[in-house]
Amino acid sequence: MTDSPRIHLGSLLRSSTEDAHVEGNLDHLQYEQGRTQHTLRFAESAPFEVDVNALGTNEMYLQGTFEPVLVMECARCLREVHVPLEITLGTLLRYEPSVETPYLEEAETGEEMLVFGDPDLDLSAYLAETTLLGAPLSVLHDESCRGLCQVCGHDLNDGPCEHMAQVPVEEIDDELGIPAGSLHAKQNPFASLADLKLPEE
Numbered sequence: 001m002t003d004s005p006r007i008h009l010g011s012l013l014r015s016s017t018e019d020a021h022v023e024g025n026l027d028h029l030q031y032e033q034g035r036t037q038h039t040l041r042f043a044e045s046a047p048f049e050v051d052v053n054a055l056g057t058n059e060m061y062l063q064g065t066f067e068p069v070l071v072m073e074c075a076r077c078l079r080e081v082h083v084p085l086e087i088t089l090g091t092l093l094r095y096e097p098s099v100e101t102p103y104l105e106e107a108e109t110g111e112e113m114l115v116f117g118d119p120d121l122d123l124s125a126y127l128a129e130t131t132l133l134g135a136p137l138s139v140l141h142d143e144s145c146r147g148l149c150q151v152c153g154h155d156l157n158d159g160p161c162e163h164m165a166q167v168p169v170e171e172i173d174d175e176l177g178i179p180a181g182s183l184h185a186k187q188n189p190f191a192s193l194a195d196l197k198l199p200e201e
């Protein structure tokens with residue numbers, strides 16, 4: 001198990017004839033974003049493979065694969081959902097000795113470019129960002145997930161709570177066919193208040 005995925009690019013930077021290669025398995029990815037530590041959890045050991053070839057002075061091309069089973073939360077009831085992803089990596093790299101934390105920027109061609117300053121390149125943030133880009137924005141543990149009661153937080157998949165008991169049966173059935181995107185607006189009783197224009201005092 002590799003704790004932080006690193007690729008050593010020192011010899012590639014010295015002589016552009018050699019390619020660099022790294023592979024391993026990750027059970028999570030820790031990365032920093034806006035000075036906060038974040039963790040992506042994987043349901044099983046996630047294999048990655050990365051090759052880097054030189055393109056010119058201080059520029060390289062990274063390619064490879066990453067196949068994590070990302071642990072996400074059901075958008076309605078918050079229970080764990082395992083999302084298998086097959087990610088193809090392909091990114092330009094640029095070495096700039098003054099850069100402390102690797103970051104992605106848009107190259108002149110419109111392609112994404114990973115800029116880094118440490119030849120012992122930590123791929124954590126890059127792999128995390130690529131994973132998040134490849135993952136769905138929200139998932140449901142089941143298409144017919146009933147979600148949580150908005151009053152008491154009870155998981156309605158386990159049966160109704162006292163608040164649901166007052167809702168007529170036909171209304172509950174209506175909820176089942178609603179696509180994920182519209183659920184929030186339908187279930188949130190205050191959604192329509194957002195459009196309301198209050199008179200200025």
Ligand SMILES: [Zn+2]
Nearest residue numbers: 074077141145
């Ligand atoms: Zn659910």
Ligand SMILES: [Zn+2]
Nearest residue numbers: 149152161163
């Ligand atoms: Zn309730």
